[in-house]
Amino acid sequence: MDRPVRIGLAGIEDSRLQAELEALPRQLQVRSFSSVFQAIDGLLALDPDLLFVGLEEGANLDELTGALVLTKRLCPLVAFVLVAPSAREVELAALRQRIGADLLRLPHSRAEVARVVDAALFSGDRPRSEVFLDLLHGVADEINNPLQFLLGYLQLLQLQLEGPDHRDAMDQIAAAIDGAHRIKATVERLAGIEHAAAGPRRADPFDVRTALEASLKRRTSGRATPTVVREPARGSFLVPGDPEILRPAFDGLAAAALEFEEAGATVHFVVTRIDAAVRLRLSLRGDAFGDWQLPRTWEPYYLCRVLRGSAHGLSFFLLQTAVHAHRGQVTARRLPDAAIAIDIELPRH
Numbered sequence: 001m002d003r004p005v006r007i008g009l010a011g012i013e014d015s016r017l018q019a020e021l022e023a024l025p026r027q028l029q030v031r032s033f034s035s036v037f038q039a040i041d042g043l044l045a046l047d048p049d050l051l052f053v054g055l056e057e058g059a060n061l062d063e064l065t066g067a068l069v070l071t072k073r074l075c076p077l078v079a080f081v082l083v084a085p086s087a088r089e090v091e092l093a094a095l096r097q098r099i100g101a102d103l104l105r106l107p108h109s110r111a112e113v114a115r116v117v118d119a120a121l122f123s124g125d126r127p128r129s130e131v132f133l134d135l136l137h138g139v140a141d142e143i144n145n146p147l148q149f150l151l152g153y154l155q156l157l158q159l160q161l162e163g164p165d166h167r168d169a170m171d172q173i174a175a176a177i178d179g180a181h182r183i184k185a186t187v188e189r190l191a192g193i194e195h196a197a198a199g200p201r202r203a204d205p206f207d208v209r210t211a212l213e214a215s216l217k218r219r220t221s222g223r224a225t226p227t228v229v230r231e232p233a234r235g236s237f238l239v240p241g242d243p244e245i246l247r248p249a250f251d252g253l254a255a256a257a258l259e260f261e262e263a264g265a266t267v268h269f270v271v272t273r274i275d276a277a278v279r280l281r282l283s284l285r286g287d288a289f290g291d292w293q294l295p296r297t298w299e300p301y302y303l304c305r306v307l308r309g310s311a312h313g314l315s316f317f318l319l320q321t322a323v324h325a326h327r328g329q330v331t332a333r334r335l336p337d338a339a340i341a342i343d344i345e346l347p348r349h
Contacts, residue, residue: 004029005121006046010036011054012083017104020113025277025345026329036067041182043071048078050120052104055084061095068099079120117323119330144187151180164340189325192248196322198241206347208237208278209271211247215254226257231272238279239346241326248324252315253344260284275330279347284340292340319344 009032021030031046033039036053043051053068056224068080080101082092089103096103102120154177161169179272183201209228216225260269265286272279320330328346335341 003027004047005050005117007031007117008033008039008043008046008048009054010034010043010051011038011056013054017083017113018053019143020110021117022326023110023276023347024114024117024329025347026117026280027275028117036064040074042057044074047075050079050081050117052081052083054102055082055088055092056228061092065095065098068095068101072099081116081295083325109199110327111184111325114327114329118320118324118329121331133219138273143183147183147187151177151184154180163310167229170302171303179195186314189248189252192312193318193321196245196249196318197237199325202242202244203240204243205238206241206243206246207240208280210237211243211250211255212269212271212280214251216248216258218251219254221256226261226269230270231270235273237271237273237278239326239348240347245322245325251260252318255281256315257284260286260288265289273348276346277347279342280346282344283335284342285338289340290333290338316342 007021007030009030011034012018012032018032020032023030029046031042031048033042036043036051051071053064055064072078072080080099081104082096082101083104083108084092087107089105092103095101099143102116146223151202154173155171156179158170158173161173182267213225216228257267257269263286265284265288268283268285270281270283272281316330323330323344323346326346328344330342330344332340332342
């Protein structure tokens with residue numbers, strides 16, 4: 001079993017953050033300190049992977065910077081998250097850049113806590129998810145209107161050219177319409193990511209294993225599907241969730257996995273009950289994964305570079321967004337045998 005992720009809280013009086021961290025499906029060891037200035041000995045003993053630092057109004061940022069730089073020297077692998085009101089984001093920009101810190105804006109949601117933990121531990125210094133979501137919205141709007149015009153015009157031509165004399169033209173128009181529908185499906189995936197980011201509206205029982213197997217079956221058209229191993233074999237893998245958000249995310253995961261398999265990779269799924277969560281692991285083995293630069297490869301849109309020509313470059317971003325919205329976590333890492341493990345963890349009831 002992997003060791004717990006060690007998290008320190010310094011100068012954070014509100015106990016809700018600790019409770020929300022402890023409710024995450026990942027195995028965490030959380031310890032609270034009165035302030036970063038008085039916590040050096042305790043931090044050395046904890047050797048945290050992640051340190052949340054509260055910023056009181058009027059705090060001396062130069063002194064805080066010095067304390068955090070010292071902490072980084074003593075605990076070189078620690079990642080920082082500053083906890084402060086949104087209005088202070090510009091004021092804290094220089095400090096964040098100096099120490100490579102993420103920002104948890106107050107007030108925050110549970111989904112934002114899950115996102116910031118993943119971002120700080122596994123995602124390097126990529127821009128916030130909101131940046132990508134804004135870009136998605138703009139791209140979808142730019143594409144959708146001319147796409148609808150194009151589809152309408154092609155369908156009108158189709159009606160005007162009916163008959164045996166126009167068979168070649170009709171075939172070409174049909175091919176163009178098919179391509180336009182694929183673009184439309186991509187726009188709908190962009191809208192699906194926005195929908196997932198807005199958060200679940202329901203908390204229905206959602207069977208992770210059944211949903212994944214159904215997604216794989218829909219996309220294999222009768223041929224053999226990758227095996228989904230269950231641990232325990234007769235266990236329940238129900239989580240509370242919004243099927244309208246989680247089902248498309250699992251469809252995208254299945255599509256990407258099958259595309260990897262078609263390209264010659266070995267694909268293996270394992271769904272496991274762990275503590276208060278259900279974990280779904282997708283293991284990928286093959287020569288193509290030797291060049292994956294984790295965590296960079298796992299950032300939104302980077303998959304498009306790995307799978308050039310793929311129709312599923314946004315699938316992992318949708319998966320991340322949907323799981324974070326359900327207070328879960330998604331991580332990718334390289335295993336000792338050089339395989340890539342993509343872990344999806346969703347909290348159980």
